[in-house]
Amino acid sequence: MKVSKGKITLDRELSELDRFVVEFTNLLEQSGIKYVIVSGYVSILFGRARSTEDIDILIEKIEFDRFSAFLEAIKDKYWCLNTDDPKEIYSLMENANARFSRIGQVIPNIELKFPSNMIEETALKNKVKVVLRKRSIFISPLELQIAYKEEALKSKKDLEDALHLREVFKDAIDEKRIEKYKEIIKKIFL
Amino acid sequence: MKKKKILTREDFVKYWANWVRTHPDKEWSRQQNIIIDSQIKSAIEFYRKNRKAREKFLKMIREK
Numbered sequence: 001m002k003v004s005k006g007k008i009t010l011d012r013e014l015s016e017l018d019r020f021v022v023e024f025t026n027l028l029e030q031s032g033i034k035y036v037i038v039s040g041y042v043s044i045l046f047g048r049a050r051s052t053e054d055i056d057i058l059i060e061k062i063e064f065d066r067f068s069a070f071l072e073a074i075k076d077k078y079w080c081l082n083t084d085d086p087k088e089i090y091s092l093m094e095n096a097n098a099r100f101s102r103i104g105q106v107i108p109n110i111e112l113k114f115p116s117n118m119i120e121e122t123a124l125k126n127k128v129k130v131v132l133r134k135r136s137i138f139i140s141p142l143e144l145q146i147a148y149k150e151e152a153l154k155s156k157k158d159l160e161d162a163l164h165l166r167e168v169f170k171d172a173i174d175e176k177r178i179e180k181y182k183e184i185i186k187k188i189f190l
Numbered sequence: 191m192k193k194k195k196i197l198t199r200e201d202f203v204k205y206w207a208n209w210v211r212t213h214p215d216k217e218w219s220r221q222q223n224i225i226i227d228s229q230i231k232s233a234i235e236f237y238r239k240n241r242k243a244r245e246k247f248l249k250m251i252r253e254k
Binding site: 001010011012013014015016017044046047048049050051053081082083096099104105106107108156160163164166167168170 | 199200203204206207208210211214215216220227229230231233234237238244247248251254
């Protein structure tokens, strides 16, 4: 694992979960849609000893027509678990999230949404590139992940995810940035 | 007699994270993938074979 500014190079063997994420994010990229992966999968990508059934992805706010074209582009491989109606899916993305899985499956699934607060906007704006062998994906800054899990989510699982990231990246993490993000989170959520 | 230290979950998380940090990516990921791939495979199989569970799962998502 090599860490440099805005980029992490990882030479891991890909899991089924990684392949699923790479495949879906490639489709987003092919449609020119900016995205960032947040939450549990980020810790799992860097070795956390657990799995997950859903992967949270934020995408830039785009017009309905562009989003509809994306749905058309993925329709042979993926289905939305919530509804078949593109307008309903778009509305879900604005207010909560829409789940996508490979056709015929329900797990694993991608929880896709538009950013709805400053923290989510920050994750998208400051995304970090992870080079996975010849592929690449974008994740939220590690400091933001840690701050969000320790300050907003706080479940046992989330605190362990944060601890894992702190230990794995102990030489690269900027503690001041974590504190700065925590202050923003407090203003938004508390 | 020397007492054995009981490892807490936090100790284990730190121990494993340190192992990840100090070993080649291919080595730790091979071990991690055993957990991930088996869980994903069994979940896919579960929902493929259990139509009722699958419908219940979808209903839960759609009613949210």
